[in-house]
Amino acid sequence: xxxxxxxxxxxxxxxxxxxxxxxxxxxxxxxxxxxxxxxxxxxxxxxxxxxxxxxxxxxxxxxxxxxxxxxxxxxxxxxxxxxxxxxxxxxxxxxxxxxxxxxxxxxxxxxxxxxxxxxxxxxxxxxxxxxxxxxxxxxxxxxxxxxxxxxxxxxxxxxxxxxxxxxxxxxxxxxxxxxxxxxxxxxxxxxxxxxxxxxxxxxxxxxxxxxxxxxxxxxxxxxxxxx
Amino acid sequence: xxxxxxxxxxxxxxxxxxxxxxxxxxxxxxxxxxxxxxxxxxxxxxxxxxxxxxxxxxxxxxxxxxxxxxxxxxxxxxxxxxxxxxxxxxxxxxxxxxxxxxxxxxxxxxxxxxxxxxxxxxxxxxxxxxxxxxxxxxxxxxxxxxxxxxxxxxxxxxxxxxxxxxxxxxxxxxxxxxxxxxxxxxxxxxxxxxxxxxxxxxxxxxxxxxxxxxxxxxxxxxxxxxx
Numbered sequence: 001x002x003x004x005x006x007x008x009x010x011x012x013x014x015x016x017x018x019x020x021x022x023x024x025x026x027x028x029x030x031x032x033x034x035x036x037x038x039x040x041x042x043x044x045x046x047x048x049x050x051x052x053x054x055x056x057x058x059x060x061x062x063x064x065x066x067x068x069x070x071x072x073x074x075x076x077x078x079x080x081x082x083x084x085x086x087x088x089x090x091x092x093x094x095x096x097x098x099x100x101x102x103x104x105x106x107x108x109x110x111x112x113x114x115x116x117x118x119x120x121x122x123x124x125x126x127x128x129x130x131x132x133x134x135x136x137x138x139x140x141x142x143x144x145x146x147x148x149x150x151x152x153x154x155x156x157x158x159x160x161x162x163x164x165x166x167x168x169x170x171x172x173x174x175x176x177x178x179x180x181x182x183x184x185x186x187x188x189x190x191x192x193x194x195x196x197x198x199x200x201x202x203x204x205x206x207x208x209x210x211x212x213x214x215x216x217x218x219x220x221x222x223x224x225x226x227x
Numbered sequence: 228x229x230x231x232x233x234x235x236x237x238x239x240x241x242x243x244x245x246x247x248x249x250x251x252x253x254x255x256x257x258x259x260x261x262x263x264x265x266x267x268x269x270x271x272x273x274x275x276x277x278x279x280x281x282x283x284x285x286x287x288x289x290x291x292x293x294x295x296x297x298x299x300x301x302x303x304x305x306x307x308x309x310x311x312x313x314x315x316x317x318x319x320x321x322x323x324x325x326x327x328x329x330x331x332x333x334x335x336x337x338x339x340x341x342x343x344x345x346x347x348x349x350x351x352x353x354x355x356x357x358x359x360x361x362x363x364x365x366x367x368x369x370x371x372x373x374x375x376x377x378x379x380x381x382x383x384x385x386x387x388x389x390x391x392x393x394x395x396x397x398x399x400x401x402x403x404x405x406x407x408x409x410x411x412x413x414x415x416x417x418x419x420x421x422x423x424x425x426x427x428x429x430x431x432x433x434x435x436x437x438x439x440x441x442x443x444x445x446x447x448x449x450x451x452x453x454x
Contacts, residue, residue: 021428122345134228157454161453201434201436201437201439205431207427208431215418224451226389227445
């Protein structure tokens with residue numbers, strides 16, 4: 001199966017690396033492939049340049065957003081939140097329609113400094129904005145509440161005994177995502193919050209997530225819904 | 228020690244009942260004591276009228292917000308979020324100054340239907356609004372992320388293995404609250420998120436809390452920060 005991944009940052013690399021390792025044909029999409037490949041320095045978060053990551057993952061292919069979306073049968077949106085709608089516009093509606101679009105982005109606003117606030121929240125969410133912009137895409141929000149390492153390897157923490165959330169309007173697409181989370185990544189405790197409006201809930205976890213990172217001194221934590 | 232509790236709803240009753248049981252002298256403050264005592268019907272949430280609750284807790288005294296705040300050496304704000312600042316104004320700044328004010332209220336806005344949204348979030352919080360309005364009160368936000376039963380008896384769930392958060396500017400007041408949570412209520416896992424601005428994080432948990440209630444069919448759940 002071909003997988004299209006929008007975004008070449010930590011999240012895109014984590015998903016791409018894992019799915020490539022599992023034998024899937026993965027295309028990472030980026031805004032400007034030439035600029036991406038030309039970079040030789042680590043970014044502000046300490047991530048090594050994409051080219052050196054790619055040398056360790058030679059089976060992963062790289063293209064622009066349109067190519068990744070066109071080739072992917074399942075799509076992961078791993079862009080930063082501010083760039084999500086623009087990246088999807090570049091991907092093109094025709095390449096999103098009728099596809100499962102797993103949205104991992106968060107509407108983080110770093111313009112006021114750290115910790116970030118959210119540029120959409122409360123009465124709307126980025127997941128809903130994406131679903132409204134592409135009504136024929138099957139948007140499922142998930143994985144946005146943990147760091148990139150835990151997304152694809154939840155057993156790194158407490159043998160995987162913590163919770164992942166899914167939100168989406170399409171019941172079959174959501175069931176497919178639950179299966180992906182379980183079978184590909186190893187998530188054991190998955191809660192279906194409901195339709196895509198429930199992405200407000202999971203996106204609004206980010207403010208406490210950011211403060212827990214500061215308080216705990218590590219992003220290697222997750223939430224378990226104890227019930 | 229005398230404890231003043233602002234608010235006679237589920238939360239106020241849970242805190243008052245527990246502290247009275249522990250032998251503290253508790254005064255519950257209400258906006259209109261005569262109206263409160265005259266009620267004979269359950270409220271919209273199915274809570275029995277206050278008078279019948281009070282019959283089972285004869286040691287608890289009742290007064291207006293001013294009396295409860297004046298008599299309490301430690302204060303709990305258990306009002307609903309919309310009424311919090313008005314209740315504190317009625318309590319009077321002189322009766323709040325230099326006291327520990329444990330704020331359990333959430334800025335829930337039910338005006339758009341269920342689930343509620345928040346009337347302040349993201350770049351401000353109700354905890355901060357209260358601290359700004361009463362700069363000499365020692366505001367500590369906590370207990371706002373679980374239902375009233377779990378607040379005072381966390382061992383009802385998973386032997387108490389779940390997490391409570393505290394936020395506040397006054398380090399000593401926060402240490403006192405951690406002690407109260409542990410010794411009076413039985414909380415075992417308490418995370419200090421930081422200053423009162425971190426109340427944004429815990430208050431913004433309410434949107435997913437409301438949706439988890441719907442998804443799980445029970446409010447008897449809590450979050451464990453797995454790390």
